[in-house]
Amino acid sequence: MPSSDPSSNIDKSNDKSNGPVRSFGRRRGKKLRPGRERLVDELLPAITFDVERSLAEQFAATPTDIWLEIGFGGGEHLARQALAHPDIGFIGAEPFINGVAKLVSTINDEGIKNIRIQPDDVRFIFPSIPDGALGRVFILFPDPWPKARHIKRRLITDETMDALARMMRIGAELVVASDHREYISWALLQINNHPDFSWMAENAADWRTPPPGWVTTRYEEKALIRGVKSTYLVFQR
């Protein structure tokens, strides 16, 4: 996964094949160990989000709701949520193959049935998600791209918010967390200015403490080790 300044990891491999969406961020790190490489070859194709099939068809049991996690990293949060909510269908997107391989390994070890993976930029699957299909979306510790000239690389753009507004049903929750102060203030303005989202906080405790049912993420843990507290924003569609 990229560090706080991932500018050295730009990947433009999608520029031509995927139209106007331009992806940034690291796709590959250390060589995968043989066990994980085998799982990526054999199990990942069976649990990859399939743009050709309906959401209901993609999960073994018909899910009561669909939740999306964007940028799941190593999938620690996504796996724990999927285990805690076996009736929900989860879609997780992450272009970094080493993180995808880690999640596939957890899915295999723990027998998780209710996750479908988009092993690439989440924006490529937006057109395949029907209007109002999503009940919850997590964007946890997104890359802050702190340099002014890189702000346009941030995930939270007007286009992303318009797409989320379309895919999320009325009353659905968007959870955004970050340990990067400037970034989270900026994200709050972007999202709160969107006509379809309302910030649910009533007092400081609401953004200083994680929402109920929280699962700590790897980047959140890293921040805690550095003595940095994170901010948790919950919006309603």
Ligand SMILES: C[S@@+](CC[C@H](N)C(=O)[O-])C[C@H]1O[C@@H](n2cnc3c(N)ncnc32)[C@H](O)[C@@H]1O
């Ligand atoms: C800083 S990491 C955080 C990982 C994890 N959420 C955590 O808290 O430990 C941000 C992740 O978002 C992923 N990411 C960035 N842009 C993305 C996009 N357009 N679609 C899906 N994932 C994306 C990156 O590859 C990276 O792994």
